[in-house]
Amino acid sequence: MAAEQTLRGWLLAEIPESKLQARCQRIFISWLAFIRNPVAVIGLLIIVGLVGIAALAPWITSSDGLEPDLANRLLPPSSEHWFGTDGLGRDIFDRIIWGSRITLYIVALVSVIVVPIGLLIGTVAGYIGGLVDTILMRLTDIFLAFPRLILAMALVAALGPGLENAVLAIALTTWSPFARIARAEALTIRNSEFILAAQVQGVSTIGILTRHVTPLCLSSVIVRLTLDMAGIILTAAGLGFLGLGAQPPTPEWGAMISLGRQFLIDQWWVPTVPGIAILVVSLGFNLLGDGLRDVFDPKSGG
Amino acid sequence: MDQSTASGGQTVGPGLALPSKLIKIVGVLTSLLLTFIGLTAITFVIGRVMPADPVLAIVGDRASQEVYDQVFLQLGLDKPIYVQYFRYLSQLVEGDLGTSIMTAQPVAEDILRFFPATLELATIATLLGIFVGIPMGVLAAVHQGRWQDHIVRVIGLIGYSAPIFWLGMVALLIFYAKLDWVAGPGRLDVFYDGIVEPVTGVLLIDAALSRDWEIFHNALSHLILPASILGTFALAYIARMTRSFMLDQLSQEYILTARVKGIPEWNVIWNHAFRNVLVQLITIIGLTYASLLEGSVLTETVFSWPGIGQYITNSLFNNDMNAVLGGTIVVGVCFVGINMLSDLLYRLVDPRVR
Numbered sequence: 234m235a236a237e238q239t240l241r242g243w244l245l246a247e248i249p250e251s252k253l254q255a256r257c258q259r260i261f262i263s264w265l266a267f268i269r270n271p272v273a274v275i276g277l278l279i280i281v282g283l284v285g286i287a288a289l290a291p292w293i294t295s296s297d298g299l300e301p302d303l304a305n306r307l308l309p310p311s312s313e314h315w316f317g318t319d320g321l322g323r324d325i326f327d328r329i330i331w332g333s334r335i336t337l338y339i340v341a342l343v344s345v346i347v348v349p350i351g352l353l354i355g356t357v358a359g360y361i362g363g364l365v366d367t368i369l370m371r372l373t374d375i376f377l378a379f380p381r382l383i384l385a386m387a388l389v390a391a392l393g394p395g396l397e398n399a400v401l402a403i404a405l406t407t408w409s410p411f412a413r414i415a416r417a418e419a420l421t422i423r424n425s426e427f428i429l430a431a432q433v434q435g436v437s438t439i440g441i442l443t444r445h446v447t448p449l450c451l452s453s454v455i456v457r458l459t460l461d462m463a464g465i466i467l468t469a470a471g472l473g474f475l476g477l478g479a480q481p482p483t484p485e486w487g488a489m490i491s492l493g494r495q496f497l498i499d500q501w502w503v504p505t506v507p508g509i510a511i512l513v514v515s516l517g518f519n520l521l522g523d524g525l526r527d528v529f530d531p532k533s534g535g
Numbered sequence: 536m537d538q539s540t541a542s543g544g545q546t547v548g549p550g551l552a553l554p555s556k557l558i559k560i561v562g563v564l565t566s567l568l569l570t571f572i573g574l575t576a577i578t579f580v581i582g583r584v585m586p587a588d589p590v591l592a593i594v595g596d597r598a599s600q601e602v603y604d605q606v607f608l609q610l611g612l613d614k615p616i617y618v619q620y621f622r623y624l625s626q627l628v629e630g631d632l633g634t635s636i637m638t639a640q641p642v643a644e645d646i647l648r649f650f651p652a653t654l655e656l657a658t659i660a661t662l663l664g665i666f667v668g669i670p671m672g673v674l675a676a677v678h679q680g681r682w683q684d685h686i687v688r689v690i691g692l693i694g695y696s697a698p699i700f701w702l703g704m705v706a707l708l709i710f711y712a713k714l715d716w717v718a719g720p721g722r723l724d725v726f727y728d729g730i731v732e733p734v735t736g737v738l739l740i741d742a743a744l745s746r747d748w749e750i751f752h753n754a755l756s757h758l759i760l761p762a763s764i765l766g767t768f769a770l771a772y773i774a775r776m777t778r779s780f781m782l783d784q785l786s787q788e789y790i791l792t793a794r795v796k797g798i799p800e801w802n803v804i805w806n807h808a809f810r811n812v813l814v815q816l817i818t819i820i821g822l823t824y825a826s827l828l829e830g831s832v833l834t835e836t837v838f839s840w841p842g843i844g845q846y847i848t849n850s851l852f853n854n855d856m857n858a859v860l861g862g863t864i865v866v867g868v869c870f871v872g873i874n875m876l877s878d879l880l881y882r883l884v885d886p887r888v889r
Contacts (some may be wrong), residue, residue, distance in 0.1 A: 293700045330716075374566060375573035380829035382579075384848065387863050390851040391581045467698050471833050474700050475848060490701055497704055498712045504706075508701030516696040 265530045273500035273524020279517025287333040287525060299482045307500045317502045319493060323481075325503065328484035329510050335485045339400055339469045340462055346404040348454060351411025356446045358412070359419025361438070370416065376409040382468060389477040394484065399478040403468050407461065414457055418450040452529045460522035463515035470511050486511050559882075567875055575627065575869045579620050582860040627864070633857035636777045639851060642861035646843060650865070651736025653835070653842030657827040659762040666767025669816070671770070672777025676785060677804060687746060687774055694771025699830070703837035712761055718756040720839035727753055742835060761838040765831055769823045776819045777812060784808040814884050821877020825870045 245262075249255035268274055286293065302322035310317045316325035358369040388402035389395075422428060422445070431441050472478035473487025481488060486507040493504030590606050598606075607613065611622050626633070632642035675687035711719045718724065722738055739758070759819035778788050783791065785808055793803045794825045832844030839845075843862055850858035 258879075371566070371569055372573075375570050378570045378867075378874065379574065380825075380866050383829055383843055383844075383863050383866050386832070386847065386851060387578060387581045390854075390859060391584045393885055442542045456648055463696055467696075470698050471700060474698075474833065475836065477851070487698070487700075490704070492791070494704065497708055501708055504701070508698055508705070511698045511701065512696055513692070515698075516692060519692055519696050 254515060265529050266502075267524055270524045270527060272520050273527070276520025276522070276524055277515045279513060280521055283514055283517065284331055284337065286330055286338050290330050290334060294324075294327040294330050296324055296327050298323055298331045298484050307496065307503065309500070310502055316506045317500070319489070319503050320496060325489075325506050327506060328489060329486070330488045332489065332507070332510065333514075334484065335396070335479060336466060339396070339403075340465060342397075342400045343404050343407060343459055343465050346401075347408045348458060349412055350404075350408045351445055352415050352450060352454060354408075355412040355415025355417075356419045356442050356450060359416035360423050360442055360446055361424070366416075369412070372414075373409045373412045376406065377413070381406040382471060385468060385472060386475065386477060389472060394477045394480060396479040396483065399469055399472045401466055402472070407465060410457060410461070411454055414453050414465040415447075415450045418453055419446050422446050422449050456522065456525045456529050459518055459525055462518035462522065466511065466515045467519065562880065564876065567849050567871065570871050571868065572624075574802045574871065575624060575864055576620060578860055578863050578867070579623055580616070582856050583616060583619070591702060619674065632861035632864070635850065635855055635858040635861075637853050637855045637858060645846065645858065646861060646865050648736065649841060649843045649846040652738075652840060653828060653831050654764060654846060655737045655739060655758065656762055656831055656834070656840060656842060657824065658832075659758060660766035660827050661769050661820065661824045663762060663766035664773050665820060667766075668770040668773030669777050673781055673804065673809060673812075674775040675774065675778045676781035679782060684778075685744055687778065691771040691775045694767040697767070699764060699768065700833040700837050703761065703834055706760055706764055707837070717760045718753065720757075720837075722757055722841060723750070724757075725754055761834050761840055764837075765827055768830065769827055771814070772817060772823055777816060780812040780815045781808060784811050787852060814881070818877050818881050821873050821880070825873040826872070829866055 243254065244258055246254070246258070266297045267277075300316070300323070305314075305318050305322040306320060307322075308314050308318040314324050314326065316329065319325055319328070322373055354369050354373065358366040358373075384406050385399070385402040387397050388405060392398040392401065428441060428445060431445055436444075469478055470485075470487030470490070474491045476488070476491060479485030479488050481492065489507040490504045490511075493500075493507070496503040554858055590603055590612065592608065594602050597740050611619055614622075630643055632646070633641065635642050635645055638645055671687045671690070675684040678684050707719070710716045729882060730740065731745055731750055734741050734744055738754040739751060742748070742754055785804075787808075790808055793807050794800075798807075831840075831842060832848060834840065835842045835844040836848060843866060847859055847862035847866075849855075850862065
């Protein structure tokens with residue numbers, strides 16, 4: 234077979250010759266569908282930009298954004314201070330840049346807690362079924378029915394204000410939709426023939442769950458996670474705004490808005506700029522999530 | 536198969552379907568009860584680990600040890616936590632939410648005083664979302680892929696993505712501080728305070744009842760900005776769902792039939808397609824309303840709106856445990872209740888689910 238030796242040819246070959254090639258082809262074809270959607274690409278660029286900015290923060294900024302500089306309080310945006318300075322004379326641009334790390338930290342931490350819990354509860358309920366399913370889904374429904382922000386507020390109040398506790402509170406109020414999705418996927422997978430084959434071969438329940446059911450649930454869970462990301466960011470920012478999230482002097486964007494609130498009328502840039510940062514990032518996640526959903530699940534595309 | 540297809544015939548249920556219907560109702564009630572127990576249990580546990588001593592909150596820090604111990608026993612704090620929970624639950628069922636430290640009044644009374652303000656805000660916001668969002672969604676669906684559709688999509692995305700407290704501040708800056716089109720934070724100007732007899736607690740209704748149009752106007756001027764801000768989320772969500780339901784309907788064959796028959800386009804859209812969409816929208820509107828009741832916390836903070844969200848937030852910062860618990864439970868119950876209600880309503884209206 235003298236197949237075309239380019240990478241593109243390899244990725245689009247009619248008959249994949251190896252497991253690796255088949256896998257790469259699937260990703261590549263999804264990628265082609267994804268980049269045809271300009272809106273989704275904008276979303277992806279925003280998120281990549283966010284990660285890039287967070288990674289390069291020490292080289293982009295000129296200060297750590299924490300040290301007060303009272304001689305330069307509340308300066309308007311200028312070539313030296315692009316977004317002006319805040320009530321303690323700190324450069325708002327630098328604080329926004331450092332704040333991107335906190336946003337990513339929140340997002341990553343919530344995902345790391347929420348996805349395994351959701352997958353575990355959902356796949357176990359869906360695959361095993363029966364009484365286990367009923368009990369687990371009741372529990373999920375209870376959490377699903379909760380008012381999220383208020384419960385998160387009460388939780389943070391109980392645990393004490395702070396970034397980690399805010400993340401924990403958000404995670405506790407966010408996992409339930411993932412369990413639902415994983416269960417729905419597990420239900421459809423449960424009766425397929427390859428599961429039966431695995432059962433006949435004597436693969437244990439845990440083996441089936443981790444090696445066969447969970448991987449197939451992942452794509453819908455990831456799509457949902459991307460779509461929920463904006464909500465997570467907004468809730469975290471809201472908790473920060475209420476003084477229940479990250480504590481000063483941490484440059485968390487919601488807390489920055491809260492601190493800048495008193496300067497709204499005369500130094501509008503102090504509270505507005507962090508808000509724009511939140512808006513852009515959550516917009517990015519929403520656009521990306523929409524695009525991913527169109528690729529992975531064209532049926533529900535709106 | 537085709538029993539009573541006429542709309543509004545839901546009262547004539549065929550005898551055979553009754554047991555299954557009954558089972559469904561029992562099922563709904565059970566899950567409602569379970570959710571309620573789950574909600575109260577979790578909130579209760581949260582309240583117990585809160586860093587506030589409920590005894591100190593009552594007796595004050597200068598009380599003697601005997602008084603302290605006496606109140607400690609009175610509150611049942613020596614009992615295991617599940618006993619304490621059942622005690623709390625039985626008081627709750629009687630409408631007793633304990634006493635607030637901050638206001639020194641029963642929490643239930645406090646909530647009755649603060650809740651109407653939130654209700655007013657959330658209701659107007661939802662109405663704005665309905666009356667602006669639905670036409671927007673229909674417009675977008677009818678002009679799918681064209682500029683109208685794109686504009687609606689962008690507005691929707693911004694409504695989803697913008698932090699509501701920030702949006703509120705920007706709106707205050709522009710419409711209150713710069714343009715002076717609306718009144719500022721709070722529910723009323725200070726000199727109007729306490730003039731209108733509180734009957735329902737909803738200022739617009741109270742002012743209208745006492746025919747004080749000056750106050751009505753003032754209250755409306757204070758309300759319109761926070762309600763619009765709170766309503767952006769409702770608007771975005773309702774517009775998006777209307778669009779996707781509408782697209783679904785417009786691609787159905789009965790629409791093609793209607794068009795082929797020469798029925799005018801507006802008639803096809805509003806009388807044929809939209810009528811079916813409306814049924815689906817009931818659940819969406821219910822969901823929105825419930826989430827606005829809850830989501831008003833941040834809006835209330837920005838606009839100094841004396842509602843339940845502010846009450847809970849202030850209580851949180853003052854370690855006022857009973858008030859936080861009570862507020863959370865009341866909002867939670869409303870949240871769950873509205874969702875269940877819209878679900879039931881949907882079952883009643885949609886013949887396929889019935």
